[in-house]
Amino acid sequence: MTMPDEDANATRALRALEHGGESVRMRAAMAVGTTPDPRFVRTLVERCAIEPEFFVREMLTWALTRHEPSLTVPLLIDELRSERAQARGQALHTLSKIGDPRAWPAITRELMADADDEVARSAWRAAVALVPEGEEGELAGVLATQLGRGGRDTRLSLSRALIALGKPMTPVLRAAMTAADPRVRQHAIATDRLRRDPDAGFEFAIEEAKRLVALGADGQEG
Numbered sequence: 001m002t003m004p005d006e007d008a009n010a011t012r013a014l015r016a017l018e019h020g021g022e023s024v025r026m027r028a029a030m031a032v033g034t035t036p037d038p039r040f041v042r043t044l045v046e047r048c049a050i051e052p053e054f055f056v057r058e059m060l061t062w063a064l065t066r067h068e069p070s071l072t073v074p075l076l077i078d079e080l081r082s083e084r085a086q087a088r089g090q091a092l093h094t095l096s097k098i099g100d101p102r103a104w105p106a107i108t109r110e111l112m113a114d115a116d117d118e119v120a121r122s123a124w125r126a127a128v129a130l131v132p133e134g135e136e137g138e139l140a141g142v143l144a145t146q147l148g149r150g151g152r153d154t155r156l157s158l159s160r161a162l163i164a165l166g167k168p169m170t171p172v173l174r175a176a177m178t179a180a181d182p183r184v185r186q187h188a189i190a191t192d193r194l195r196r197d198p199d200a201g202f203e204f205a206i207e208e209a210k211r212l213v214a215l216g217a218d219g220q221e222g
Helices: 004-016 022-034 038-048 054-065 069-079 085-098 101-106 117-130 136-144 152-164 167-176 182-196 202-215
Strands: none
Touching (some): 004 022, 004 038, 022 054, 054 069, 069 085, 085 101, 085 117, 136 152, 136 167, 152 167, 152 182, 152 202, 182 202
């Protein structure tokens, strides 16, 4: 049974999550995460969809990870069907942090090919975090369909996701290194270079890949 003072504190915290001041919202999210309460969960999820400040969104995600997955995961999965890109992206990000395997079936091919780059990137990270053992190769095949997509940050995110899958992604990556599309070949070769030498940096890997593609090489050794 909750006491009147607890109810009043909860009401104030929920209102503070909608305050016009960024610092007020940040403190409110921190307070909600510090003292988890099931009454906060729906508001936290809804706020993730519209919160304009990155660091506040990160605190909202942290607050959600402090609550029971049985409460948070179903609501976050529902958000994956939202028409709002931020709602989808932040829900994916939060699910990857929670790490509950029940979310895996909701990380669809459609999300991993979402027209919004931020949503797609979040889907790649969530998929790598949640993929069941033995399904890494199939996931690598899905991720490989996105090779050549977007700008530097998007391509780097995809490369990191593929590399994180380890050996199961190797056949898929090798096949992409001989693809007809030069953008796909470049990205695949750069990913392989980054896998072999993480310290070289992505920019160096991309430039080396461009050179190899221009020369008609596929970058495979041996």
